[in-house]
Amino acid sequence: MIEAVIIDFDDTLCLTEEGCFGLENETLRRMGREPMSREIHMQTWGQLLGDAIQLRSPGIDLDEFWRQMPTVHEEFIAHGLVDVVTEENIVALDRLASLGKRLMVLTSRTETEVRHLLDPDHHLAGRLTAFYHKDNMEFHKPDPRAFQVIERDHGLSPQQCVYVGDNPSDAAAANGAELFFIANLESGIRSREDFAGYRVDQFVNTFPDVVSAVQELDAA
Secondary structure, three states: OOOOEEEEEOOEOOHHHHHHHHHHHHHHHOOOOOOHHHHHHHHOOOOOHHHHHHHHOOOOOOHHHHHHHHHHHHHHHHHHOOOOOOHHHHHHHHHHHOOOOEEEEEEEHHHHHHHHHHOOOOOOOOOEEEOOHHOOOOOOOOOOOOHHHHHHOOOOOOOEEEEEEOOOOHHHHHOOOOOEEEEOOOOOOOOOHHHHOOOOOEEOHHHHHHHHHHHHHHOO
16 A cells, blocks of 8 residues: 655646746846747756756856846745646645545755745645655655655655656656656656656646546555
8 A cells, every 4th residue: 555645846746847937037037148948948847957047048147046036936936926736736635645645745946945835824734744855855866765765754665655756857766766656747848758668657647646546556
């Protein structure tokens, strides 16, 4: 039986690529730089932002970008332009909890990038057993040892855990740790073919489909 459903945030629990495209371009505008194309943003989506932004805007002053972006990020959050977890996805989380599953998030974001998601007033509050991010983990995806930390913290074995993600690197991490893996194709950025060579236990087209996918894994 699956005991823990560990969930990636970006383009898994929340569709974020389009919102981040707007956020980063607004930051570039305030820096007096030309906007990036949507194509290059999608091609580099899934990379660490500090690495990706140098490909999206060659020659950028990275220090200035990091100075400007937090203010823009706060404005986009306040206006509901990024990091909106839909009501349908909240309902799916509650359904998983009703099945007795412990719910956790594992993301490569930094603490600064997730601080608003950790607010006690956020609608994720009280629904998650744990929220793992870059600054409270020793190891980071795609290093499979990230899951060993979670297993140790919660007394779990790999066979009791499933990771839900949207990126082949998520599959690589889950496979390396011998976890079950569910690939969410909702963003449309990746297809089944992108996961060739990795073990994917279930594909889903929307996050709420994870509920039935987990039930199928339990029944197998």
